[in-house]
Amino acid sequence: MKNKSGGHRRSKSARNEAAAGNKNGRRRRNKSARHGATADDGDRLSKLPNDLLLNILERVDTLDAIRTCILSKQMLNLPTMLSQFFLSAGSIPGHHDKACLFSCSEVFRTNNAVARVTDNILCTRNPKIAITKLKIRFILMPHDSLTIAKSVARAMATQKVGAAEFEIRTEKDYEDCSPADLLQFAKQLNNFVGACWDTFAGLTRLWLCNMRFGELDIPNILSTCKLLESLHLTNCDSGTDSVLQVKHAQLVELQVDYGEFDRIELTCLPKLQRVIYNYWCTYEDPLYFGFVPQLSKLNLTKTGIRSEKILELSQLLANVPSLSDLHLDFESEKIWVIPECPKLLTPVLSKLQHVNLENLPEGCDLAWTMFFLEAAPFLKELCITVWDHWCIMATDPEFRKKYGFCQKADVNWKPHVPDFKHKNLVKLTINGFQPDDGFMEYIRNILEHAVNITEISLYDRKVCGSCGELAPEIKDKVCPSRYPQTDEERKQITEGLGLASRAMVHFRS
Known part of the structure; x- marks a missing residue:
């Protein structure tokens, strides 16, 4: 930093050191000089071994890598070695x-x-x-x-x-x-x-x-x-x-x-x-x-509207014998898959191990997602995200009516075998967890049927920077999160789930 006269201001400790003739300070300066650590000796990057430099340069845009190499004679030939x-x-x-x-x-x-x-x-x-x-x-x-x-x-x-x-x-x-x-x-x-x-x-x-x-x-x-x-x-x-x-x-x-x-x-x-x-x-x-x-992973994303067909996975996946990973994103709108009975679904979901249901609308009954447990006996992990992502949703009432957007409605489902047991689900992940009756009842249902589950991970709602720019009338519709923050709040949730030990439930930040 420069002072008014154009010279560089020194810190108080530096002025004291100069006035007192601090020997340690002189020794440090002499040591730096002996090792050549001055600004005039060039940059440290070009002094690195070529194999390490190439590893660094290959991680960035090649145009940026070339611009970097132009600045040093030692690095001029490196672009030809990438x-x-x-x-x-x-x-x-x-x-x-x-x-x-x-x-x-x-x-x-x-x-x-x-x-x-x-x-x-x-x-x-x-x-x-x-x-x-x-x-x-x-x-x-x-x-x-x-x-x-x-x-x-x-x-x-x-x-x-x-x-x-x-x-x-x-x-x-x-x-x-x-x-x-x-x-x-x-x-x-x-x-x-x-x-x-x-x-x-x-x-x-x-x-x-x-x-x-x-x-x-x-x-x-x-x-x-x-x-x-x-x-x-x-x-x-x-x-x-x-x-x-x-x-x-x-x-x-x-x-x-x-x-x-x-x-x-x-x-x-x-x-x-x-x-x-x-x-x-x-x-x-x-x-x-x-x-x-060999098809093992299927990822579908769709903003569903009223007039569009509900997908029946038993028909869609009839010729897919090895599906192990299914990701469905509903964009906070209509649920566009139908819960089917195990008799129809198990033949196509018999190898399914991971299910990720993204952006389920808030406030809707989550029980319908249990049909995956009924139909996929080897399912190991179920992940759901509950989120009204307002900045990607159509919010104008007239627009929604004109283009067939639906009001929130629960998907009807009842277990075909009320006391069925699932022996392979070990992990449940919920993004957007709130301590209300809907979430608590859903987790209790999972625990009742998934007899070998070892981990339940609960996350708060996702954060989107663009949602901070919503119009005031939309912001008023956004309910503030009640995600448990204190140890006491989390203890109450664990006890409410009927669990004697908190080891199974993880509150993730």
């Missing part, structure tokens, strides 16, 4: 990143920089060092895209490349796209794939956004991407009421966000293990499972 690359055109349109600080012109310049750096670094790097991971996020612009793809193709032909991933965005966000824009972007992508088929043939992961394809376009892309293990589609479809048929010998993961497919048919995917489908637009079953012998 084995992992992540090149990104910043927070680009379509990414829905609230923290985006880039203007369109800045993003396009960054996109061009990504293309140039990809070309330069893949041409000059040490070919003896294998590329274990190559991830490039860029905007679909003809010149830049071709530069990137041809550089990657050369690397694939001359060097060993492990996992290669393209994340391809469009220059417009989906909300700004007309139907003609979506069709044009898909046409550009098709031309791109056709011009660089050798690059796409080597990709292991592909993420596409904001495109409306012809009926056979996505199957053709999949047939080109022979090594593809993960396909992610965001705001992509083939038009309203279209059907997407997916066949692939290597695909392990499929994620679809939004889009207007009437149905996605997973006809022949022998290695498929994970499916994530968020926000489908159909009044029928959104997925058809054909030959998917």
Whole structure:
């Protein structure tokens, strides 16, 4: 800190040390000088061993890593020795990143920089060092895209490349796209794939956004991407009421966000293990499972409305023999699965071990979730989250009425065998726990039927920063949390559950 005369102020202890001629202070300064720990001796980062520096640089965006290396002569050659690359055109349109600080012109310049750096670094790097991971996020612009793809193709032909991933965005966000824009972007992508088929043939992961394809376009892309293990589609479809048929010998993961497919048919995917489908637009079953012998994880998210079909898991999962992990997110609205009897469900849930029910609406009876215990004899863990997440919910009464949003209503369920016992559930997790009759009765029911449960973890409501910006009339609807904070409050809950020992119940922060 500078004083008024422009000199640097010294602390009181420093002035006392100078006045008294403190020997210890002089010894410390002399010791520092002997070891060269002065600002003039350069930064400490460049003095680290190369293997440690490379480990650090491979954890950040490659553009940032290169900028760091430019600042030091000792590090100039390190970019040619990297084995992992992540090149990104910043927070680009379509990414829905609230923290985006880039203007369109800045993003396009960054996109061009990504293309140039990809070309330069893949041409000059040490070919003896294998590329274990190559991830490039860029905007679909003809010149830049071709530069990137041809550089990657050369690397694939001359060097060993492990996992290669393209994340391809469009220059417009989906909300700004007309139907003609979506069709044009898909046409550009098709031309791109056709011009660089050798690059796409080597990709292991592909993420596409904001495109409306012809009926056979996505199957053709999949047939080109022979090594593809993960396909992610965001705001992509083939038009309203279209059907997407997916066949692939290597695909392990499929994620679809939004889009207007009437149905996605997973006809022949022998290695498929994970499916994530968020926000489908159909009044029928959104997925058809054909030959998917290894599918073990299914994640579905949907804001349910009155007119849409309730899913019957016994039908939806009829051809899924090995499901072990099921995640359903209800977005604080209508429950869109129906509790079915064990006779129908047990054949498809016989290997289920983990169930996560996310964003169940507050105030509704939770007893219906017990049908999973009835139907899944090997279930080990049940996790539920109860939360009215107001900042993502439709709150205007007229809007809710117009688009068929439902009022809160309990889902009817009664056990088919009143005294059934579940022997494998060991853990129950509740996010959004409140010390009211509904939660307490629910936990007591679990304890009655799950005879070997060893852990109950109770969490307060989730916290969302955006919910602090709600309109006053919405904030008035939010009931303050009564999550137990004191030891005495927690003791009362444990006793209310009829437990002699508190060891089983964990109040998590």
